[in-house]
Amino acid sequence: MGVEIDIKPIKEWLPKLNNPLLIAGPCSLETEEQAMDTARQLAKDPRVFVYRGGVWKPRTRPGSFEGIGTVGLEWLKQVKQETGLLVGTEVANAQHTEEALKAGLDVLWIGARSTASPFVVQEIADVLKGTDAVVMVKNPVNPDTQLWMGAIERLSKVGITKLVGIHRGFTPFRETKYRNYPNWQSFIELRRLMPNLPVICDPSHIAGKREYLSEISQKAFDMGMDGLMIESHRDPSCALSDAAQQLTPADLFKLLDKLVIRNEKVDNKQFEDQLEMLRSRIDSLDTELLEILSSRMEVVRQIGQYKKDNNVTALQMSRWTELMNKRVSAGEKMNLNRTFVQILFQLIHEDSVRMQTEIMDAE
């Protein structure tokens, strides 16, 4: 079920923003020098609108650099004063939130580990009550769209209207190319359920490695996301956290130059007509797909009855494995993605077995 909450479009609270919202800055603020130097370099490009810098760092295990703490807020204030960039940091409890508000930061964000905890989100929301803060909410580490929405709703309930979602990927359950699995489906689900929520992408935490930043950023724009949060450090090789995924400001600008920013709509009659034509082809192909599935199910029904009459089980593993292998390789020859065909036939098979057992159990 969709949720209609009061969310102000970014353009209303950042009227000077002409491009997608770009937030850039180091994973962690380390020294005043590093914070200021990185900010001065980033401020040279007008596409960078907000400077990020982690001050309190949630680390997976204790012992690594846990952030510079409160003094970092002073550096952020200095960045704002000197460069004119807006500034923001992550808050993970009530005390951080109080301090960040007192320092007058422009943006606060809730990190992925915190979003996963409704207690923490509520504690932060209670401090934010009655303020006009801009709050961004990263997805929780687990791919639970309801939990992500729940955090946004908690903030909405205390009167926060300048809200943004940040897609930063999900903890993978097996070794993957990326550090965090970008389950684009979760973004689509969030957009469907909260259509008026601006959502930006954090390619840095999805990628884990610099080399993947560009493909993920482009994908975010292809999907119609509203901006990016990218980690940038004046010298990533000696960053105290997330060294492998940060870019120098100069490399960030190069990456931005290559990205194609797409519009959801264009004012072009010829384009609209062509799109309309292609969409109607899709509509009729989908009808054909459904008709084929329905005929297939009719055959499954007959098989179920036949197996029942002969007292044979619904599931025959060898047949299933053979079918799956054949379908996947046939699909590959037709340029269909292997995983897609596997998942599709898993679903079809699951429902066929369900149908057959239903027939067998019927009186």
Ligand code: PEP
């Ligand atoms: C970060 O932005 O530096 C950070 C810790 O991100 P996340 O909460 O997405 O892990």
Ligand code: MN
């Ligand atoms: Mn980081």
